[in-house]
Amino acid sequence: MLLKKYIFPYLLILPLIIIMIGLVFYPVLVTFTDSFKSMSLLNPGDERFIWLSNYYTLLHDPTVLRTLENTFFYFLLAIVGELIGGLFIAMVLNRKFRGRGLVLAAVIIPWSLPPVVNGIIWKWIYDPSTGVLNDILMNFHIIQSNQIWLGNSTLALLCVTLVHIWKMIPLTAVILLATLQTIPKDLYEAARMDGSSPINIFRFITLPFLKPAIVISLTQSTIAAINIFDEIYVLTGTNLGTRSVLLQNYLIAFQQLNLGQGMALSLMITLITVLISIVYVLWLRIGKGEKM
Amino acid sequence: MKRKIGIFISILLILFWSLAPVYWALRTSLMSSSSLIQKPLKYLPYPINIENYSQLLGFNSSQSIWPQFESAMLNSIISATGTTLIVIVIAILAGYAFGRLEFVGKNIIFVSVLVTMALPAYAVMIPLYKIIISLHLIDTQTGIILIYTSAFAPLAVWLMRSFFMTIPKDLEESAMVDGASRFRALCTILPMAAPGLIAVALLTFLNSWSQFAIPLVFAPTNAKPLTILITEFQGKSFINYGLMTAAGIVTIIPPILIVLFLNRYLISGLTAGSVKG
Numbered sequence: 001m002l003l004k005k006y007i008f009p010y011l012l013i014l015p016l017i018i019i020m021i022g023l024v025f026y027p028v029l030v031t032f033t034d035s036f037k038s039m040s041l042l043n044p045g046d047e048r049f050i051w052l053s054n055y056y057t058l059l060h061d062p063t064v065l066r067t068l069e070n071t072f073f074y075f076l077l078a079i080v081g082e083l084i085g086g087l088f089i090a091m092v093l094n095r096k097f098r099g100r101g102l103v104l105a106a107v108i109i110p111w112s113l114p115p116v117v118n119g120i121i122w123k124w125i126y127d128p129s130t131g132v133l134n135d136i137l138m139n140f141h142i143i144q145s146n147q148i149w150l151g152n153s154t155l156a157l158l159c160v161t162l163v164h165i166w167k168m169i170p171l172t173a174v175i176l177l178a179t180l181q182t183i184p185k186d187l188y189e190a191a192r193m194d195g196s197s198p199i200n201i202f203r204f205i206t207l208p209f210l211k212p213a214i215v216i217s218l219t220q221s222t223i224a225a226i227n228i229f230d231e232i233y234v235l236t237g238t239n240l241g242t243r244s245v246l247l248q249n250y251l252i253a254f255q256q257l258n259l260g261q262g263m264a265l266s267l268m269i270t271l272i273t274v275l276i277s278i279v280y281v282l283w284l285r286i287g288k289g290e291k292m
Numbered sequence: 293m294k295r296k297i298g299i300f301i302s303i304l305l306i307l308f309w310s311l312a313p314v315y316w317a318l319r320t321s322l323m324s325s326s327s328l329i330q331k332p333l334k335y336l337p338y339p340i341n342i343e344n345y346s347q348l349l350g351f352n353s354s355q356s357i358w359p360q361f362e363s364a365m366l367n368s369i370i371s372a373t374g375t376t377l378i379v380i381v382i383a384i385l386a387g388y389a390f391g392r393l394e395f396v397g398k399n400i401i402f403v404s405v406l407v408t409m410a411l412p413a414y415a416v417m418i419p420l421y422k423i424i425i426s427l428h429l430i431d432t433q434t435g436i437i438l439i440y441t442s443a444f445a446p447l448a449v450w451l452m453r454s455f456f457m458t459i460p461k462d463l464e465e466s467a468m469v470d471g472a473s474r475f476r477a478l479c480t481i482l483p484m485a486a487p488g489l490i491a492v493a494l495l496t497f498l499n500s501w502s503q504f505a506i507p508l509v510f511a512p513t514n515a516k517p518l519t520i521l522i523t524e525f526q527g528k529s530f531i532n533y534g535l536m537t538a539a540g541i542v543t544i545i546p547p548i549l550i551v552l553f554l555n556r557y558l559i560s561g562l563t564a565g566s567v568k569g
Contacts, residue, residue, distance in 0.1 A: 005474070006395070008393070008474050008475075009389045009393040009394075009395035009398075010395065012385040012386060012388060012389035012393070013385065013386045013389050013390070013401065015381070015382045015385060015386070016382050016385070016386040016405065016445055016449060017401070019382065019438070019441055019442050019445060020405055020408070020442060020445070020446075022423075022442075023416070023420060023423070023438060023439065023441075023442035024408050024411070024416055024442050025404075025408075026419070027416035027417075027418075027419035027420045027423065028408075028411065028415060028416055028419075030419035031415055031416060031418060031419055034418070034419070088302070089306055092299060092302045092303060092306060095299060097299065097303070101555075103303055103306065103307060104555065104559070105551055105552055105555045106306075106307055106310045106311055107306060107310050108551050108555055108558065108559070109310055109311065109314065109547075109548060109551050110310055110313075110314075112498055112544075112547035112548070112550065112551045112558075113314075113502070113544050113547055113548075114501065114502035114503075114504065114518075114519050114543060114544070114547075115502060115504065116502075116504045116519045116522060116523060117317075117519075117522065117540040117543050117544055118313075120317070120522065120536055120537060120540045121313050121314065121316065121317040121537070121540065122313060124316065124317065124320055124533055124537060125313060125316055127533075129329070130328060130329050130333065132316055132333060132335075135332075135333045166309075166313065170310075171562060174559055174562050174563055175562065175563055177563075178559070178563035223409075223410055226412070227412050227413070229504070229505050230504040230505065230519075233504070233523065234523055234526075246412060246414060246505075249412075249414045250414065250505070250508075250509075253414065253417070253418055254509055259418050262414070262418055263415075263418050263419075265414075266412060266414040266415040266417070266418075267415060269412050269414070269415070270410070270411055270412060270415050273410050273412070274410060277410060
């Protein structure tokens with residue numbers, strides 16, 4: 001009976017542990033050790049330890065550096081765009097109005113769709129000759145001639161990011177909205193009675209309450225932006241101008257079949273994600289210290 | 293009054309931003325390829341043309357691509373449903389253990405499972421590829437379901453744990469005083485965790501339904517889901533936008549139905565971690 005009590009919890013987590021060890025922990029370990037090996041399916045006989053050579057080669061490869069640069073661009077633009085857009089939507093939806101539930105459902109729709117389909121939806125909107133974006137902008141005389149949105153690489157980067165932001169804004173909005181609803185209403189009333197300006201109310205009441213939720217949504221936005229893949233694959237294929245580092249990872253591993261370098265690159269991406277997340281958590285901690 | 297108009301305009305803007313692109317795809321899917329390139333652009337699909345859908349769903353026998361489409365649709369349904377069922381079972385058991393029981397190594401195990409959520413799929417994909425090949429599971433539903441399960445179980449376990457933690461403890465304690473076993477106690481409080489369970493199921497289903505990068509490597513032909521099939525419409529000599537958007541519209545029917553009718557469960561799942569901190 002006593003033995004049963006001690007073993008019971010482990011029995012409950014057993015299915016999870018088997019799956020995680022077999023399909024995540026063990027492969028990650030292999031990825032780690034194999035990232036120090038030369039390993040290519042093109043010449044399978046040549047498998048030996050080359051220590052940091054894979055990492056060195058990657059960091060000196062202009063193509064890889066370009067894709068890192070592109071990814072950094074996606075990341076910066078996405079976290080700013082998603083935070084501003086998400087905050088705007090959350091603040092509007094934090095008010096009471098008729099049909100609020102339906103508006104909330106509409107807001108979540110882009111998040112629920114497969115990114116591949118989002119790519120198709122937007123590719124047609126961006127289409128240079130029959131796309132609706134050119135049509136609207138021409139009708140309002142904002143542009144003089146049809147633009148090739150996905151041609152020039154800076155413009156294409158912006159357009160791809162917009163599609164990614166379109167999908168991810170709902171997540172930020174929903175997380176921020178949930179926290180906004182926990183802020184006591186009398187705090188706002190008291191501040192208004194004291195004659196505080198809306199900007200100060202936002203700065204000194206709303207923002208401190210929102211901070212933990214902002215950290216959570218920033219972390220989610222960061223992971224999603226660094227892992228951007230599907231939208232780009234559909235919108236611009238493997239064009240270097242918009243290629244993300246994960247797409248490069250796919251090409252190295254499963255097209256060039258250079259497994260060693262592929263694993264080294266995927267670990268570098270993981271490391272970058274973890275480092276950025278740590279920065280967010282530190283920001284949250286420091287903020288808490290100030291208040292005390 | 294000025295404030296009210298401001299909010300009204302904001303709501304319209306938000307609705308336009310969220311829905312207009314989806315509307316545009318729907319409109320495109322309902323037009324013939326010749327009327328798609330007509331100028332000026334038609335903002336309404338008039339006259340409605342269901343040519344794309346009949347080609348997709350095999351109403352006309354000549355150019356039907358229904359066999360391919362049907363197999364991809366079945367693959368998507370099987371892999372997403374299968375993953376959801378397995379993940380739910382795993383999440384109930386492990387979520388209960390992490391949320392309600394004490395055992396040695398609990399925190400370290402829980403945290404190491406959670407951390408994997410930050411891993412990009414490619415950090416495990418190459419060794420995983422070899423494992424799946426050696427198990428003869430490449431391009432099979434079983435292989436895909438196993439990989440999805442390992443990818444989505446951590447989030448599900450985390451959510452179930454936090455849902456279990458909100459249920460008062462005395463309920464199961466009184467059940468156990470009556471002589472019920474631990475396992476029976478878990479079953480007594482399970483109905484109370486039902487909303488959490490639905491949230492976990494919906495999130496897992498949507499995540500599996502949306503996958504692209506994983507099946508691109510692990511299910512390229514036989515087990516190919518809709519997301520992969522759709523991108524192949526543009527691989528040919530010209531892009532058939534009407535057909536592609538029609539396939540896209542069919543693909544987004546399940547997510548849209550879930551959002552329209554079950555959005556409160558989705559939202560509780562998406563925000564479970566953020567409110568309690």
